[in-house]
Amino acid sequence: MLRMQAPLPDRYLDDTPEHLSERIAAAKATLGDRVFILGHHYQRDEVMRWADARGDSFRLSQLAAANTAADFIVFCGVHFMAESADILTAAHQQVVLPDLNAGCSMADMADIDSVEEAWESLEQVVDIERVVPITYMNSSAALKAFVGRTGGAVCTSTNARGVLDWALGRGDQVLFFPDQHLGR
Missing domain, CATH: 3.40.50.10800 (NadA-like)
Incomplete structure (x- = not known):
């Protein structure tokens, strides 16, 4: 633990x-x-x-x-x-974790507060049931838990294409974070 x-x-x-x-x-x-x-x-x-x-x-x-x-x-x-x-x-x-200062700039690009705020904003303008959130492995446990709670998935660089195909088969839109380039 x-x-x-x-x-x-x-x-x-x-x-x-x-x-x-x-x-x-x-x-x-x-x-x-x-x-x-x-x-x-x-x-x-x-x-x-x-x-x-x-x-x-x-x-x-x-x-x-x-x-x-x-x-x-x-x-x-x-x-x-x-x-x-x-x-x-x-x-x-x-x-x-031996070095408590060891961070990842990519993982730091998205935090749970910002993602939840974006999700709430999306709820106001689209059918949120048709949006599938995906986070990259390089993200915090809080973000991984968020996608789990909201019907999404965690992907790696190896399986990103397959996960995106899966998500688009379940919904009309994808909220992908933190790496916009991998999500494209």
């Missing part, structure tokens, strides 16, 4: 790379299969060397869900990735 975590203490930020490597190796040895470290493609080599699995955000979330032996999922990525893994993992698993 994704929980609020405290910021990383300064002692870790001020530590040497060598000492941090020793600490990580010791922690992995102690925890064994209870910890599963995921590294997104965009991470630096010094982070990726510790990853048990590498890939894109969706694949890593699927791997986290499949690894039910791990109590701790360390997701070396950004907020939406850790949230996605948390949605898919078991209740006993704790998803940890």
Whole structure:
């Protein structure tokens, strides 16, 4: 379960790379299969060397869900990735995002307040039952929940065309966010 975590203490930020490597190796040895470290493609080599699995955000979330032996999922990525893994993992698993400042500019292009406001505006001018919302995987859990509540779907870059075809088969219009270019 994704929980609020405290910021990383300064002692870790001020530590040497060598000492941090020793600490990580010791922690992995102690925890064994209870910890599963995921590294997104965009991470630096010094982070990726510790990853048990590498890939894109969706694949890593699927791997986290499949690894039910791990109590701790360390997701070396950004907020939406850790949230996605948390949605898919078991209740006993704790998803940890090492860098709480790690964000995604694309995921930040749409927030729940703006999307709900747009939805309410659409309700005033169109038959909202004929509008299907779709969000890209690179979005917050709140936006994924919104599309679920309103009959929409979450897509990846790989399946976007198929999801758009599905949506247009169910409705006359699509509200696509946050990536307008993928939605076209």
